[in-house]
Amino acid sequence: MQIVSPLERSAITSSDRVLFEIQRAIVEGNIAAGCKISEPELAKRFNVSRAPLREALARLERCHLIERIPNAGARVVTLSPEGLISLYQIREELEGLACRLAAEQMPDSEIEDLRELLDKHLETQRVREGESYYQEAGDLDFHYRIILGSKNQYLINMLCDELYYLVRMYRVQMGMNGPRVSRAFDEHKAIINAIANRDGELADLLMRRHIGASRKNIELRLQTEKETS
């Protein structure tokens, strides 16, 4: 399945196209984590010159998917449990804020659309019980819409353009299928209700808990892994 999302919007330039392809390859693990990136090789592989490729690499660095060292080259990031926790700590704060702002800024129509989206997810989930990939896409979609609803341009940029690719990469490659599916739905419902009631404070709290629960889950898992090793 392909996540269309606000990302693959307008692949006008050939630099965009390459960016999307490499981005996807890294997120899905087709370009392995930690592996060195060869500009000539990738340029040949995607049938472009090095100029647009290098621009794509600059943008990949921006969303934390690769790390570059001047005159030395680039590597795909290596994932670590600590990094994932760092990421979730930030998401707790920023998405909590997004909820508070969304409660003030989202027009009723958008809230209604989001409610319909949730119902649609529920149906889909009933049909495909346990299929986590849909849930992930749906979960991301839910978070996306609230972030967009905050109408804070910097917030939107940071979360949607710079952090979410990493979140997806972690989920795909470390088998993070998020919080338990049915519980997540309930939490989503509660959040959208708070936003609809224009109760920003509550929406903030619920979102922090929602993400915080995932984070604590990861910390717990990390703990037990250390004990058994």
Added chain:
Amino acid sequence: MQIVSPLERSAITSSDRVLFEIQRAIVEGNIAAGCKISEPELAKRFNVSRAPLREALARLERCHLIERIPNAGARVVTLSPEGLISLYQIREELEGLACRLAAEQMPDSEIEDLRELLDKHLETQRVREGESYYQEAGDLDFHYRIILGSKNQYLINMLCDELYYLVRMYRVQMGMNGPRVSRAFDEHKAIINAIANRDGELADLLMRRHIGASRKNIELRLQTEKETS
């Protein structure tokens, strides 16, 4: 005075050099807000080819100093009071988090260094009463160190590499000389004390108030400006 800071670290490549120069020119207003950016002109002005210049532009977009539209060109961002408020909302959350983490992660030696820095600022300020520029640099320096102390790589990246240039641009161009100088020192002292006591919760709260006070100041000023116009 020049803010050395963790930014102008190693201008190895010529793309770096151009980036720093343009960054500074935009922040200080030598390249006016809202004005169109001509690649050939800037390339000639800084004696480089368009290749490194374009890489610099990509990084300027990353720290929100310019906005690019594919096939159409780039413009220096136009500042708005609403944008500044959006920025401070995010800073409240992220720097609050930074304080909480710093209270856990900063080694005693770093805390001691920061204390000494504060004392040095106090002396400087006594000598140059009312000179706000030093205060700004000192204020930024204080915030910088705490962010670095959080040891959260994503947080450091977002705040120090992506948001602070904008903050500085707003301060310089909209005459934001931050909170009142002596009061800011007291607040800084209280924050570092909380961190030294390993009281992350309190440090978080104090930092949110510290930044929130600035934000409310701006909102108030924006309000009165609207009334008088």
Added chain:
DNA sequence: CCAAATTAGATTGTCGACAATTTATCTTAT
């Protein structure tokens, strides 16, 4: 046989020119 220095190879950074797209100007028709 190991370590340091030197050389060879490969990779990144930079340049100037060309192609594609957009913006501005000019023509033309209503």
Added chain:
DNA sequence: ATAAGATAAATTGTCGACAATCTAATTTGG
């Protein structure tokens, strides 16, 4: 005279080649 369309100028995106830097293999000295 105004608006729509066509043409011209300028700007952005892309390409291939060269220069500077880093990585590695080889040589040389201890």
